[in-house]
Amino acid sequence: MLTGKKHASAKSCLEGAGHIMKEATAILEPLLESGASKSKGVIVFATVEGDLNDLGKNIAIAMLKSVGLRVVDLCVDVTAADIVRVAEEEEADIVVLSALLSVLEPQVVKTINTLKRS
Numbered sequence: 001m002l003t004g005k006k007h008a009s010a011k012s013c014l015e016g017a018g019h020i021m022k023e024a025t026a027i028l029e030p031l032l033e034s035g036a037s038k039s040k041g042v043i044v045f046a047t048v049e050g051d052l053n054d055l056g057k058n059i060a061i062a063m064l065k066s067v068g069l070r071v072v073d074l075c076v077d078v079t080a081a082d083i084v085r086v087a088e089e090e091e092a093d094i095v096v097l098s099a100l101l102s103v104l105e106p107q108v109v110k111t112i113n114t115l116k117r118s
């Protein structure tokens with residue numbers, strides 16, 4: 001049972017860090033964007049279908065915006081078809097896929113292959 005308690009504690013800590021990061025990003029993002037000039041490109045950023053983690057994605061988005069890139073955040077658990085549709089609608093220069101777990105590699109490959117076919 002000790003392992004279960006440690007896992008629950010680590011999960012709680014990670015969830016807390018995620019909430020803190022979201023609050024910090026909300027405060028810092030306008031300051032980071034204020035220094036950005038004309039958009040240097042468009043990035044569509046999504047966490048692949050089946051993944052609900054967005055902590056790293058949100059950190060990366062804040063950094064990309066701070067250097068003048070326009071980022072379209074599709075959030076988490078996004079299907080390959082939705083990623084392709086938005087990338088085409090937004091005329092994205094880059095599509096960035098996020099996946100925390102290696103078991104989601106098939107979703108990443110599926111999305112890449114769908115992008116190649118479009």
